[in-house]
Amino acid sequence: MRIDVLTLFPEMFPGYLGQSLLKRAIDAGLVSIEVHNIRDWARGKHQQVDDRPFGGGPGMVLRPEPVVECVEDVQQRGEPAGHLILLSPQGRRLDQRAVEQLAGHERLVLVCGRYEGVDQRVIEILRPDEVSIGDFVLNGGEVAAMVVIDAVVRLVPGVLGDEQSNKEDSFSGEPPLLEFAQYTRPREYRGMKVPDVLLTGNHPEIARWRDEQKLERTRSRRADLLQDDDASKD
Numbered sequence: 001m002r003i004d005v006l007t008l009f010p011e012m013f014p015g016y017l018g019q020s021l022l023k024r025a026i027d028a029g030l031v032s033i034e035v036h037n038i039r040d041w042a043r044g045k046h047q048q049v050d051d052r053p054f055g056g057g058p059g060m061v062l063r064p065e066p067v068v069e070c071v072e073d074v075q076q077r078g079e080p081a082g083h084l085i086l087l088s089p090q091g092r093r094l095d096q097r098a099v100e101q102l103a104g105h106e107r108l109v110l111v112c113g114r115y116e117g118v119d120q121r122v123i124e125i126l127r128p129d130e131v132s133i134g135d136f137v138l139n140g141g142e143v144a145a146m147v148v149i150d151a152v153v154r155l156v157p158g159v160l161g162d163e164q165s166n167k168e169d170s171f172s173g174e175p176p177l178l179e180f181a182q183y184t185r186p187r188e189y190r191g192m193k194v195p196d197v198l199l200t201g202n203h204p205e206i207a208r209w210r211d212e213q214k215l216e217r218t219r220s221r222r223a224d225l226l227q228d229d230d231a232s233k234d
């Protein structure tokens with residue numbers, strides 16, 4: 001998978017991209033990530049990328065020319081042009097199903113918004129898939145882009161090593177359920193013991209216990225995930 005990130009703050013990315021799982025995926029050639037500075041497409045001596053909003057109001061708006069031209073150039077530089085995403089609090093909300101869908105693309109092009117937003121003509125010209133990571137406002141799309149990359153890359157075959165491990169993640173099944181409680185050594189800590197069933201070696205029994213845990217946790221913490229779902233009543 002190839003991912004291009006278009007941002008005004010490219011310096012935010014190397015630290016994140018250099019961390020273990022991502023670095024390994026990049027080094028193994030499973031994903032390639034390129035970060036582009038939108039300012040390189042700005043015109044004029046001052047390379048201005050933002051301006052005051054028409055109609056007044058606080059803050060600055062990203063001008064359309066550098067964003068549109070950066071996207072067009074970057075998309076033309078590779079094959080396929082890729083699935084274009086604009087990170088924005090106005091977008092559809094990211095969840096594991098959306099992540100799975102995004103992971104199905106060969107190439108993603110992520111545009112990070114900044115300031116009070118981007119000029120509406122960017123959206124009308126490019127028709128991006130607008131994606132929000134939640135109902136809160138970040139200072140820009142960069143952290144949201146990292147969230148998308150982080151969630152998508154772990155679904156790329158080979159990245160996790162153990163192919164099973166993302167199937168057991170929270171939210172990955174149907175209905176989406178939270179994960180069961182995990183335990184490791186020691187068997188007893190501050191008087192609290194690991195549940196006996198996990199020490200039996202009886203794998204069908206363990207699987208049953210974990211399934212019950214998933215349902216029970218989801219019911220008590222995130223009943224919204226079970227709404228309109230008949231499987232959970234069984």
Ligand code: ADE
Nearest residue numbers: 087088089132133138144
């Ligand atoms: N940019 C600012 N807030 C955002 C959010 N919640 N999701 C995606 N991009 C954003």
